[in-house]
Amino acid sequence: xxxxxxxxxxxxxxxxxxxxxxxxxxxxxxxxxxxxxxxxxxxxxxxxxxxxxxxxxxxxxxxxxxxxxxxxxxxxxxxxxxxxxxxxxxxxxxxxxxxxxxxxxxxxxxxxxxxxxxxxxxxxxxxxxxxxxxxxxxxxxxxxxxxxxxxxxxxxxxxxxxxxxxxxxxxxxxxxxxxxxxxxxxxxxxxxxxxxxxxxxxxxxxxxxxxxxxxxxxxxxxxxxxxxxxxxxxxxxxxxxxxxxxxxxxxxxxxxxxxxxxxxxxxxxxxxxxxxxxxxxxxxxxxxxxxxxxxxxxxxxxxxxxxxxxxxxxxx
Numbered sequence: 001x002x003x004x005x006x007x008x009x010x011x012x013x014x015x016x017x018x019x020x021x022x023x024x025x026x027x028x029x030x031x032x033x034x035x036x037x038x039x040x041x042x043x044x045x046x047x048x049x050x051x052x053x054x055x056x057x058x059x060x061x062x063x064x065x066x067x068x069x070x071x072x073x074x075x076x077x078x079x080x081x082x083x084x085x086x087x088x089x090x091x092x093x094x095x096x097x098x099x100x101x102x103x104x105x106x107x108x109x110x111x112x113x114x115x116x117x118x119x120x121x122x123x124x125x126x127x128x129x130x131x132x133x134x135x136x137x138x139x140x141x142x143x144x145x146x147x148x149x150x151x152x153x154x155x156x157x158x159x160x161x162x163x164x165x166x167x168x169x170x171x172x173x174x175x176x177x178x179x180x181x182x183x184x185x186x187x188x189x190x191x192x193x194x195x196x197x198x199x200x201x202x203x204x205x206x207x208x209x210x211x212x213x214x215x216x217x218x219x220x221x222x223x224x225x226x227x228x229x230x231x232x233x234x235x236x237x238x239x240x241x242x243x244x245x246x247x248x249x250x251x252x253x254x255x256x257x258x259x260x261x262x263x264x265x266x267x268x269x270x271x272x273x274x275x276x277x278x279x280x281x282x283x284x285x286x287x288x289x290x291x292x293x294x295x296x297x298x299x300x301x302x303x304x305x306x307x308x309x310x311x312x313x314x315x316x
Contacts, residue, residue, distance in 0.1 A: 010269065011196050011197075011198065011315070012196060012266060012267050012315070012316035013192065013195060013196055013314045013315070013316055014028075014029055014314045014315065014316045015027065015028045015029075015192060015195070015303065015306055015307070015314050016192070016215065017188040017191075017192065017299070017302065017303075018073075018077050018080065018188070018217070019181045019182070019184035019185035019187075019188055020034065020036065020080055020081055020083075020084035020181070020184065021036075021081065021084040021085050021088065021177075021181065022036055022037050022038070022084060022087075022088070022180070022184070023035055023036030023037060023080075023084045023087075023184065023298060023302075024184055024187065024188050024298050024299045024302040025076070025077065025080040025302070026188070026299075026302040026303050026305065026306045027049075027073075027076070027306065028306030028307065028308060028314055029308055029313050029314045030048060030306075030308055030313075031046055031047070031048055031305065031306045031308075032046070032047055032048070032049050032076065032306065033045065033046045033301075033302045033305035033306050034046075034080045034083055034084065034302070035298050035299075035301045035302040035305070036083075036084045036087045036298075037294060037295075037298050038087050039089070042297075042298060042301055043087055044301065044302075044305065045083065046305050046306075049076060051072060052068055052072060053065055053068060053069070062256075062260055063253070063256035063257060063260060064256060065256070065259065066252075066255045066256035066257070066258060066259030066260065067251075067252035067255040067256055067259075069259065070220075070255055070259070071121075071125070073217070074121050074124060074125070075117070075118075075121050078117050078120050078121050078124070079117055082116075082117060082120075129248065129251065131164060131168070132161055132164060132165055132168075132225070133161070133228075133244075133247050133248065133251065134244050134247070134248075135164065136157045136158075136160040136161040136164060137157055137240060137243050137244050137247060138240060138244075139157075139160050140153050140154075140156045140157035140160055141153070141240040141243070143156060143160075150233075150235070150236040150237075150238075151233060154229065154232050154233045154235070155229065155233075157229075157232070158225070158226075158228065158229030158232070161225055161228065161229075162225050162226075165221070165222070165225055166283075169218075169283065169286050169287065170286060172286075172287070173286050173287075179289065182286075182287055182288055182289045183288075183289045183290065183291045183292070183295055184291065184295050184298070184299070185211075185287060185288045185289070186211035186288040186289050186290055186291045186295075187206070187291035187295040187296045187298065187299040188299050188302075189209075189210070189211045189212065189213040189216065189284075189288060190206045190207070190209040190210070190211055190291070190296065190299070191206050191209075191296065191299040191300055191302075191303050192213060192303070193209040193210060193213065194206045194209050195303060195307070197209075201300045201303060201304060202300075203293050203296045203297060203300070206296045206299070206300060207293075207296060211284065211288045211289075211290065211291075212281040212284045212285075212288065213266075213281075213284070214262070214265050214266045214273070214277035214280065214281065215262060215263070215265075215266035216280060216281075216284055216287075216288075218280060218283050218284055218286075218287045219262060219277065219279075219280020219281065219283065219284070220258060220259065220262045220280070222279050222280045222283050223258040223261055223262055223276075223279075223280065224254055224255060224258045226279070227254050227257050227258045227261070228247075228254045231250055231253065231254050231257070232246075232247060232250070235247075235250075261276060262280075263316075264276075265277045266316065267316050
């Protein structure tokens with residue numbers, strides 16, 4: 001039997017996005033766009049980023065590509081966030097610190113900006129690893145007895161990790177600034193769904209779409225939490241320092257497997273993909289919110305700027 005022909009109804013795009021401060025980042029197979037709403041109207045920025053997996057084919061292989069794409073997404077995401085923040089009215093912008101001023105004076109504006117972005121990514125990775133990987137290992141070590149099996153310690157650690165992650169997400173929803181970002185996040189998801197269904201990209205068509213998308217970064221992070229329980233269960237060392245070191249070493253593997261699961265679930269519509277996507281979609285009730293029409297217009301503009309001219313080039 002031949003393969004079922006893919007229709008507009010079940011088309012999946014590789015285009016993905018990120019909510020910014022009063023704006024949207026959309027990343028297509030060739031171009032990346034940033035669209036920010038200001039008092040003067042929409043400000044757009046389009047570039048053609050050079051991803052590592054395109055320069056080094058080995059970095060685009062399954063499992064390996066997960067960690068690479070995650071780090072690159074963080075780098076481009078921080079750049080886009082910095083850009084969107086710079087478009088805020090001057091009175092709403094944070095004043096540069098003495099450290100920022102010193103870096104700019106010492107190395108020049110362009111190099112200073114690159115350094116600050118790289119430093120922000122480093123801190124983000126460090127915070128994530130410390131909060132979601134190392135801290136649960138330490139707490140589990142204190143909460144369980146060494147006479148207990150390693151399986152019990154690993155399960156306890158995994159549950160603590162999930163609890164910390166959910167608490168972190170919940171606390172984020174209490175931030176007034178992030179509430180608008182979550183609404184832009186909803187606009188991004190709705191616009192991608194509208195495009196995948198082959199509908200004209202209008203505010204009316206986008207508005208009726210779901211804001212819960214299976215390929216969301218939030219879903220990916222939750223899958224990382226789950227997969228880490230299974231991968232780390234093979235580590236039986238009692239020494240907490242050895243356990244922490246091994247978790248850091250295995251983190252790229254955990255992220256790689258999680259990415260492939262998230263990718264597969266985003267491409268299929270069956271009971272298994274629905275089960276795999278369900279926890280992440282439920283979590284998106286915290287990280288997305290219903291957007292207004294101006295937010296949707298922003299997302300539509302960002303999407304239009306990255307849709308490739310060659311039809312199907314962005315097929316997932």
